[in-house]
Amino acid sequence: MNKKKIKQVVFEIMGVLISFLVLIPFLMVFLNSMKSKRQANLLQLSLTGISWEQFLENYGTVIREARLVSSFLNSAVVTFLGAALVLSCASMAAFVVVRRKTRAMKAVNNFIVMGLTLPLAMVPVYFMLSKVHMTTGTGAVAGAILIYAASIFPFIFFIYTGFIKGISSEIDEAAIIDGASPLLMYFGIIFPLLKPVTITALMHCVMSIWNDFGISLYLLNSAKRTTAVLTTYLFMGQKASDWQLLFADVVLVSMPIVILYLFMQKYIVAGLADGAVKG
Template sequence: MSAKNWRKLAVEIPFILLSALVILPFYMLFVNSMKSSADAAQMSLGFPKSLHFENFRTVFDEANMGVAFKNSLIITVVAVVALIVFSAFTGYVIQRRSTRITSVIYFVILVGLTVPTFMVPTYVLAKNLHLTDSLTGIILVSIAINFPYGVFLYTGYFKSIPREIDESAVIDGCKPYGLFFRIIFPLLLPVTVTSIIIQFLAIWNDFSTAVYFLNTSSKYSLVMTTFFFFGAHAADWNLVFANLVIISLPVLILYFLLQRLVISGLTSGAVKS
């Protein structure tokens, strides 16, 4: 092996070790979810002697995960779609209209990235509007919480799209909504994919908001089943791990399907001012 290859290997080894720190917990999660209760309690990294796929059936039935999965899917999909549309609209207006008013609006929106969510006042407001213990209420709260980050992503990305595209479309007779949806929005694919994954992950795994706003078992989200299921099966780690695997799979599948566009969505627009 040449000196160049040795240097390359020396650089790659630390990153391989760092990757193992991320991969190892996932491996432990999956292998222990298919073990017996006694074997899973040992928390070992060994592959199971026999595969217990019935763990997933037990979790699915006892935790009522079918209903919880439907609730989580409705909450997440509706909130993410709304976030994409509203964030893209807002980011477009803020970036294209460089006025004092839009600068102030952008600053106020970005404050939401640093100021923590005050859940008690939010809950009181939702209760007065009769939005507690409803999917509509938690969808609206999820949109409000994640809206600043979406605007931040889109506003930065719009800097990489020349204004001449807008002007050419207007000269050709394109109406405002046609300009945005037919000309501009297709150019936003990388940042839209990035936003979908990040927002999907945040809303899908949001336990604190769900535990405040969903009080009826028929309206529980999927992540809430872990909390209640663990209370009833604290000694059955194989079932707890199986529960976590079921919750994690949708996000992992979404990421692997769209990962090629994630990095370009995060970095595009970063070099333009």
């Protein structure tokens, strides 16, 4: 075995070990979600105390008391609308900035990308939303969607610009010569070419919005608008000693994203790689 193969084997072994270290907390959460209160409070990584009856009791209690069905629906609505808004606006903005090579567009590009380094200041944002009545009722949902879109927009814009740079401008010129309008050219010709990076951007949007806690806590903390992630707040507060319920809630809230990521991870890697190479 030559040095190259030995080095490759060593890196693979290290990768497996690091993967196990990362998975240990998830495994502990899952195992303790199927135990009794006494066993779960020990916070041990063991199979002791696990039973099918306890599994049904814990998860049934969480679904009922946290009203997970309505919470999942709220999260799905906010996530879908927020992701749709970001993808449509960021892709069109990136296309215009890349195609129009002017000083003004360069300044716009730098201004947007600068948003990657700036944190979200929730207090002034909440004050601003309160002035336009977007902190209560359905207005709070709209406000949350806009804040999610604004916070994710710079990164999505950034990966779109890297990908669009690899698409020849001759395609645009040919479409215009054939009489296509700007909107028809973009949505009928350019946007379908962005499929790899769009899938990557979509996954990032879904994971960011679904898993967010801060914005939901400020704007969507009422009983009717509670999102899935906020249900963990119930078991960290009123039921702070019921670790088995908290763990069960974490498993249920995380499951949609984990399943989606497992099915889409190859597209995420491919989209980021294509954007990096073409950019």
